[in-house]
Amino acid sequence: MPINIPKKLPATGLLEKEKIFVMDEERAFEQDIRPLNIIILNLMPEKEKTELQLLRLLGNTPLQVNITFMNTATHESKNVSKTHLDTFYRTFEQVKHRKYDGMIITGAPIEHLEFEDVNYWQEMVQIMDWSKTNVTSVLHICWGAQAALYHHYDIGKFELPKKCSGIFKHRLSDYTVDLVRGFNDEFNAPVSRYTSVSMEEIKRDPRLNLLSISDDSGVFLVVSNDGKHVMITGHFEYDAITLAEEYDRDISKGIDIDIPENYFPNDDPTARPLNTWRSHTHLLFSNWLNYYVYQQTPFEWE
Ligand SMILES: CC(=O)SCCNC(=O)CCNC(=O)[C@H](O)C(C)(C)COP(=O)(O)OP(=O)(O)OC[C@H]1O[C@@H](n2cnc3c(N)ncnc32)[C@H](O)[C@@H]1OP(=O)(O)O
Numbered sequence: 453m454p455i456n457i458p459k460k461l462p463a464t465g466l467l468e469k470e471k472i473f474v475m476d477e478e479r480a481f482e483q484d485i486r487p488l489n490i491i492i493l494n495l496m497p498e499k500e501k502t503e504l505q506l507l508r509l510l511g512n513t514p515l516q517v518n519i520t521f522m523n524t525a526t527h528e529s530k531n532v533s534k535t536h537l538d539t540f541y542r543t544f545e546q547v548k549h550r551k552y553d554g555m556i557i558t559g560a561p562i563e564h565l566e567f568e569d570v571n572y573w574q575e576m577v578q579i580m581d582w583s584k585t586n587v588t589s590v591l592h593i594c595w596g597a598q599a600a601l602y603h604h605y606d607i608g609k610f611e612l613p614k615k616c617s618g619i620f621k622h623r624l625s626d627y628t629v630d631l632v633r634g635f636n637d638e639f640n641a642p643v644s645r646y647t648s649v650s651m652e653e654i655k656r657d658p659r660l661n662l663l664s665i666s667d668d669s670g671v672f673l674v675v676s677n678d679g680k681h682v683m684i685t686g687h688f689e690y691d692a693i694t695l696a697e698e699y700d701r702d703i704s705k706g707i708d709i710d711i712p713e714n715y716f717p718n719d720d721p722t723a724r725p726l727n728t729w730r731s732h733t734h735l736l737f738s739n740w741l742n743y744y745v746y747q748q749t750p751f752e753w754e
Pocket residue numbers: 495496497498527528529530531532558559560561562563565569570571572593594595596644645646698701
């Protein structure tokens with residue numbers, strides 16, 4: 453079954469090359485099972501990269517998934533063209549009357565700011581509050597996960613002594629939950645952040661289930677007991693080379709950072725890193741789409 457995306461989105465060609473069945477409004481067809489409607493609030497500066505990474509994962513399903521991209525109206529993006537946003541993105545005002553079966557809120561490179569100092573924070577709060585009634589399940593990534601823990605559960609973030617970047621071994625603390633169905637007891641995942649959240653505070657909140665942690669990088673995967681909120685503090689969606697690009701960027705800016713851990717073969721930054729997390733990434737996204745979105749969402753929203 454196809455993934456239905458805006459016509460002429462730049463990611464289309466590459467997705468088709470990867471044999472992901474893409475269609476657009478013109479090629480859509482009627483089905484007995486209604487399509488799932490997923491909205492992606494893309495807060496990453498390099499929006500096109502994130503679009504491709506997420507569509508790959510959402511397109512790997514037998515369900516028809518209609519994608520809407522949303523950006524924040526209260527922030528003017530420097531790293532993506534206005535034409536791209538005008539053509540492919542919607543603002544909250546344009547979609548708030550609608551219901552969505554799922555939503556993804558991406559990461560954002562703004563962890564050094566207090567939440568309230570982020571220029572689109574009030575809009576984020578509005579969107580997160582709206583999602584309680586208008587979205588079945590929301591999957592949050594990295595800063596998006598920290599924002600959800602803060603806003604919905606009053607759990608703050610704190611600064612790490614240095615940037616935590618690399619591929620870390622994670623283990624499951626609860627393998628009975630559908631979100632991690634099929635996961636190995638240990639798996640790899642990319643992490644790239646300067647801040648973290650408290651494991652103790654999450655464990656103390658009876659509404660939250662801490663599903664996976666790493667001895668080196670801390671809390672990784674949290675899900676609310678009602679399935680409404682999934683929080684991933686790393687970047688499962690990253691490509692093999694994404695951490696290398698971030699490392700090169702930081703080094704060229706003169707930032708004092710360590711080489712990403714467990715990443716480059718022999719810790720040689722000129723060697724090509726291997727992707728050792730892709731299968732668990734696919735599993736998590738298909739579990740989320742199946743168990744938390746498709747099986748939970750009303751066939752007809754009221
Ligand atoms: C913790 C996480 O979630 S990690 C995810 C973030 N990582 C990435 O996005 C990796 C790729 N990004 C990058 O390499 C860099 O951000 C670059 C190269 C695109 C730009 O870097 P710089 O020039 O140093 O920063 P720049 O001033 O453009 O700001 C970067 C982004 O931070 C965000 N930002 C910065 N200040 C603010 C603020 N006060 N309020 C809200 N957003 C802000 C914006 O999203 C901005 O990009 P945009 O204007 O295109 O939306």
